[in-house]
Amino acid sequence: MSHGRAGAIVALAAASIALAYLLPFRDYGLNFEDEGLILYSIARVADGHIPYVDFDTGYTPGYFYLNALLWRVAGALPTLRAFLALLHAASVAGLALLALRVASPVLALIVPLLYLAFIPVFPGGWCMFNIPYPAWYATGAWIVMTLALIRFVEVRRRGWLLAAGLAAAAALATKPNAGVFAIAAAVAVLLVIDEPTPARRRASAWVWWSLWAGVLVGPWVTLGLWPGARDAVAYLVPLTAALLALPTRVRSHRADLFGDAAVVLVSFVAPSLPWLVFFWSRLGTEGFLRDVLLIGSGAAQLYYVPYPAFEPWALVLTCAVAGIGVAGLGLRARWLRPWQVALVVALAGATGVAAVARIGVMPERMTWSLIWQLESAGFPLALATHAVGVVWLWRLRTTVGCEVPITLLLCALFMHLQLYPRADFAHLITAASLTIVFAGFLLERVLGWWRAGLAEVGGGRVARVALPVVVSVLVAVLALRVSPSLAGRLSQPGAPLPFAVAPVSVEREQSAYLDDLGTAATRLASLVAPGEPSLTFPAADIALFLTGAVNPSPVSYFFPGRPDHREEAEIVDVLARTMPAALISLNSDFFVFDDSSSYYFLLRRYVRARYALRERAGRFDVLVPAGGNEPPIDSTHVAEAVARIAAWSTQPIARAAPALLELGTGDDALVRRAAMTALIDRLASVPDEALETHVAGARLDRRREVLLLRTIRDTRDARAASYLFQAASRSDPRIVREALGAMFVVRAQLIARRNLWSGGDEPVAFPARGGLVTAVRTVLADAAAAPRASALAAHLAGVLGDADSVPLLRRRLAGDAATTASAADALARLAPAGLACDLVAMLARREQEMVVLMPTTVLGLADRGPARDETRACLERAIRSLGPPREPAIWIAAAMSDEAFAPALRDALLDDAPRVRRAAAWALGETISDAATSAALARAVAVDPDSVVRRLAGTAEAKQRGRAPRAFAAPADQRNAG
Secondary structure: OOHHHHHHHHHHHHHHHHHHHHHHHOOEOOOOOHHHHHHHHHHHHHOOOOEOOOEOOOOOHHHHHHHHHHHHHHOOHHHHHHHHHHHHHHHHHHHHHHHHHHOOHHHHHHHHHHHHHOOOEEOOOEEHHHOOOHHHHHHHHHHHHHHHHHHHHHHOOHHHHHHHHHHHHHHHHHOHHHHHHHHHHHHHHHOOOOOOOOOEOOOHHHHHHHHHHHHHHHHHHHOOOOOOHHHHHHHHHHHHHHHHOOOOHHHHOEOOHHHHHHHHHHHHHHHHHHHHHHHHHHHHHHHHHHHHOOOOOOHHHHOOEOOOOOOHHHHHHHHHHHHHHHHHHHHHHOOOOHHHHHHHHHHHHHHHHHHHHHHOOOOOHHHHHHHHHHHHHHHHHHHHHHHHHHHHHHHOOOOOOOHHHHHHHHHHHHHHHHHOOEOOHHHHHHHOHHHHHHHHHHHHHHHHHHHHHHOOOHHHOOHHHHHHHHHHHHHHHHHHHHHHHHHHHHOOEOOOOOOOOOOOEOEHHHOHHHHHHHHHHHHHHHHOOOOOEOEEEOOOOHHHHHHOOEOOOOOOOOEOOEOOHHHHHHHHHHHHHHOOOOEEEEOOOOHHHOOHHHHOHHHHHHHHHHEEEEEEEOOEEEEEEOOOOOOOEEOOOOOHHHHHHHHHHHOOHHHHHHHHHHHHOOOOHHHHHHHHHHHHHHHHOOOOOOHHHHHHHHOOOHHHHHHHHHHHHHHOOHHHHHHHHHHHOOOOHHHHHHHHHHHHHHHHHHHHHHOOOOOOOOOOOOOOHHHHHHHHHHHHHOOOOOHHHHHHHHHHHHHHOOHHHHHHHHHHHHOOHHHHHHHHHHHHHHOOOOOHHHHHHHHHOOOHHHHHHHHHHHHHHHHOOOOHHHHHHHHHHHHHOOOOOHHHHHHHHHHHOOHHHHHHHHHHOOOOOHHHHHHHHHHHOOOOOOHHHHHHHHHHHHHOOOHHHHHHHHHHHHHHOOOOOOOOOOHHHHOOOO
16 A cells, blocks of 8 residues: 555545544534634634734734634634534544554554543533634644645655744634744754755854754743743753754755755745734734734743652553553563563553552542543653653764654744643643654664564464554553443433524533533623623633623733733723623632732722622622612522532431431542532531541541542632641641642632622631631641642631731741731731731732732731721831832722822832833823822823823823713722722
8 A cells, every 4th residue: 555545545534533532522512712712712802802902812813814714604602612623533544644654554544533532622612622722723834834844854845834834824823832932943953954965065064053053942931941940941952962963964064955945934924924914913012922923921930830849650551652662672672571561561450450469459440540641741752752852862863764753843942832831731731742643753762672682482372462462552541542422322301402503512511610601691692792891700701702792901810910900901991991790700610710819809899889799690790780679599509419419417416427427438539529519518617526536437548538638629628627727737748748739729719709809709618717727827836848738728727817926927927928928917807906007018919829829818907907097107108108019009099099098109100111101091090180299190191102101191180070980989988898
């Protein structure tokens, strides 16, 4: 069979299997946060809005205009997902064609399907492959570019370089970092090619070395020169080692290099330049660099997740894979005999089975535990693939005929850089598709070693078994990963969303969350007509997508720090002008948005003063302008499991607790969460009953106790804190780790719910309150307590009103950021006198926990209570100072709209830092009008060098003259609004 015919068959088979898997999910599930944002942004572009100009985004415009076109054709989400399935199928086919260049047809078929199978699916929730992420389009462009580059190194025709440059431009048009790294990879491939003829040009050397230096230094500059030891080792060291292996005289002096580079770069720049120039002219240099290229945006720091430490079982799996390779090499080299390898494999298998049986917890049962361990193994396996690839490159760097796998390796290394700055598995799968193909190349070589080593056994018949065994293992992994997804799809579906644009559903027993969205969006549609303004917070634009309501601001995704307080203030201005008839905010399960309700104190203050809760449907709060007499509605849907468990709430605690603990540590996650909530509700109604007492009485084994801790983590119920403290003090490292993980999210949700738009919502009754108070004091007194435990204890001290813990809290003000922030918040509740200036000084700290919580804490002190005047005096001193607290102090003062701050704010309007002047300009618009303030604002409008300051000062002038509404009322009306 010809190579071309085999490629067509393998690619067609891979694409067909992909479509057979993907298309049945086109009407399954919905992700509220990311998918909602993306779909609503696409709808905005389809309605004529311009990215960056009319709404903020981190993605480049080609992605939006392509999807806007697809949306006009599709008109409904299932059809759009069908188009996306075609893209995935094409990507899988492209990966199969790449794999066929370096592996057998069987592996070339299976390897791309592994990539597809491990795209995350969350049964009862959503499918990542259904979300039209820009990464999917960028992945397709990477695959096309790599195929074109491989064809170029095979046939040396520049038409393929033209295609490669255009593909890199397509990647840039959908995802900025993808395009930058793609063109770098394309240039790096040009440095690999040996001169096929004796004709060489010395003049080409400076071109080669210039390009080489650019692709070598560029990634280090892009990732921040030294992003951190672990990140540097993961991202930059393998790439640098590979590039250092390239320099040879034959390569650096080849005659056609200049022309090849010109074709690639011109074909990349030519289609990119028009849209880049267009947005540069619209946004200005600063806005273009920040919004389009993300330079100076701080996005990498805000969204940063470090490269993860390797899990023990993931390392075991990686070592096992490495051992298979070493064994094959030993067999081929004859320094290992087949019987020795068989003995080692048998011993290793027996040891593995015994280890799993003895220490393997598998709390979520075998299927999901294996899936999660395989996902966690993705990180060390990817790095191992890169490391082995670099070693192979160094060994064969001068060997003729290796250009194809070298091209694949270089593209895989550059593509892997896309994982930065958010190293989680969902991003790994989009950054490692080419790495998976290169792993197929390495696997093919290992199989060759095994065949060569086993050829003398059984006349070669044993050698032929190697490939079927490997294929069987890979197929088993495929089946394992897709089995829960297919089971969810085959379950009886619940009612679809009652909106024609998104008639999607999930399993009936897990459909409550989708029903809640339908209820909240239906209520919003009854209050806000299509085309009228509304706002969702912190990330619920799915409701606007469903209803046709319009976000009047450019921001839809409120991740703490992006937008910053200046942008937040301008959103408040928009709300004051448009006065939407209804808003939607989340009230629980914030995930990455836990800090949003605390950070965005200007928005919270504005909404609480003018809106009231109308309806609560699960996670969704619908708010309407205050002043009506209608009581709020609770229309939350509950799963069938929740309804069944509710019957236990009326049973005596002696009967209810064991039964609910049994259900709370079972296999069904929905049942576990419902049972745990019911149990804690029941315990809270019996003051002397402690959860830890009943857990000890139930004699849970290790697996069930891990499940219990994970259930508390998932319910995020602070009322279980006393048990969490007890579990964190145990000697079992696994139990301690799970308890501390639960503490982290419990504290986050506790803080978030205190700062809801609809009003504070904190627990009132705690099981065994006295014991919890004792546990809190014990942790606060322990200098060696884990930071997550001390941070939760500090916050609970304030919630519990434990005045006796004040001395312990004061000592905690010098601790880690989370503990310090929570201790400061607790002290502001318990002992505010004499505290204000210390807290205002802490506004200078830039740790995320401090940036999020301290302004809200200081604002609370300045609003009410015995420290009100003291806090305002401390704020005024900070505003007059030239130190780091100046800007955050100005934003706090702006929220209070107190004319007493006006002189200090006018001084701040002359600060050297634009950020400080921007804050002062907006804050002055919220003060009482006077001649001095008007003159200061007029001067800023006329002469300030910063265009943002001029714009904000102009808006402030309009407020002063009554031509624009102020966001905040007089201070007397605001003292209890924060």
